[in-house]
Amino acid sequence: MPDKLKTTVRLQFGSSASQYATSEIHAKGESLGTLVALSYPQSDWTMLDAATGAGHTAFIFSPHVARVVATDLTKPMLQQTTALADEKHLKNIDVTAADAEYLPFASAVFDAVTCRLALHHFPNPSLAIAEFRRVLKPNGVLALTDNITVEDTTAAAYYNAYEKLRDPSHHRVYTLQELTDLLTTGGFIVQASRKLTKELEFEAWADRQHVSNADKHVLVDKMRHLPDTLRELFQPRWENDTMYFSLWEAVLVSRLVSTKDRVAPRGQQSRLPLNQIPDRV
Numbered sequence: 574m575p576d577k578l579k580t581t582v583r584l585q586f587g588s589s590a591s592q593y594a595t596s597e598i599h600a601k602g603e604s605l606g607t608l609v610a611l612s613y614p615q616s617d618w619t620m621l622d623a624a625t626g627a628g629h630t631a632f633i634f635s636p637h638v639a640r641v642v643a644t645d646l647t648k649p650m651l652q653q654t655t656a657l658a659d660e661k662h663l664k665n666i667d668v669t670a671a672d673a674e675y676l677p678f679a680s681a682v683f684d685a686v687t688c689r690l691a692l693h694h695f696p697n698p699s700l701a702i703a704e705f706r707r708v709l710k711p712n713g714v715l716a717l718t719d720n721i722t723v724e725d726t727t728a729a730a731y732y733n734a735y736e737k738l739r740d741p742s743h744h745r746v747y748t749l750q751e752l753t754d755l756l757t758t759g760g761f762i763v764q765a766s767r768k769l770t771k772e773l774e775f776e777a778w779a780d781r782q783h784v785s786n787a788d789k790h791v792l793v794d795k796m797r798h799l800p801d802t803l804r805e806l807f808q809p810r811w812e813n814d815t816m817y818f819s820l821w822e823a824v825l826v827s828r829l830v831s832t833k834d835r836v837a838p839r840g841q842q843s844r845l846p847l848n849q850i851p852d853r854v
Contacts, residue, residue: 601609604769604771604824605629605689606633607633608716610828611742612634612687615637617684618637618638618640618685619639619683621642621676621685621686621705622687622688623646623686623688624646624691624692624695625644626645626650626691627653627657628643628655628657628668629689632663632666638665639665639774640667641667642667642669642678642683643667643668643669644669646671651668651669654666673688673695673704674696675700676708677708677750678708681709681711683708684713685715686708686709687715688701689719690779690822692717693719693743693746693747694743694749699758701754702759705759706760706829710829711829712814714826714827715826716827717825719746719747720746720750720820721746721748721768722746723802723803724750725802726854727821728800732806733745735792735795738781738788738791738795740782753825760830762827764788769852770822772808772819775793775796776815777845782850806821809846
């Protein structure tokens with residue numbers, strides 16, 4: 574039975590796919606280059622970009638590796654990925670639907686896995702980490718980015734409620750320590766970590782998720798009444814009749830510690846060898 578949150582993800586992002594294809598923060602955000610620089614991609618790698626969205630992470634890695642398999646839960650997002658890959662003449666990107674928490678691939682088939690700005694939508698992120706571990710080859714690389722929040726639990730709850738009002742498919746933004754612990758508990762050793770700050774314009778940020786005018790007013794009011802412990806993170810400012818605010822984003826690059834205790838596939842779904850993955854959606 575599909576998770577209720579995953580159904581919401583499909584609905585939210587299915588209707589917003591074209592906006593994410595053109596979003597500057599997703600297409601050209603600083604974390605893209607940082608992911609590549611810290612991952613040291615190799616020309617013979619076969620890699621997986623899980624929860625690819627409109628494919629921006631797959632695109633930036635494409636020139637550096639042999640093959641990228643880009644997956645997402647949402648078919649309209651994958652259609653955007655396919656169209657943009659064709660526009661960019663990227664021939665080594667295969668696109669297929671997949672749930673990051675239940676990947677349809679055989680074990681130990683990828684040299685690297687990337688997952689950018691998606692983990693906060695996963696209802697069971699530890700399952701996704703276990704799946705990333707399962708499909709990686711020995712000594713494989715996991716390159717992850719996601720938004721992060723402050724350590725104060727009350728302030729973090731305020732942040733997550735704020736995000737949930739804008740995007741009902743939001744599950745939870747974690748602290749940097751929680752993300753690190755998630756990786757280490759999942760069998761990875763973190764080799765590089767960076768914290769980035771990005772600024773967003775409120776109207777574009779809200780419109781990507783079709784926020785109503787009424788909810789926009791609530792969101793602006795909540796930003797005016799932030800807990801003190803969130804002010805360093807959000808840094809709201811008003812200019813030219815709109816609001817700008819910041820978010821923190823973590824980049825974590827880790828390696829698989831051991832493959833001897835790989836998680837066994839769950840359920841009865843078959844795992845596909847890579848030569849059977851469809852290359853268009």
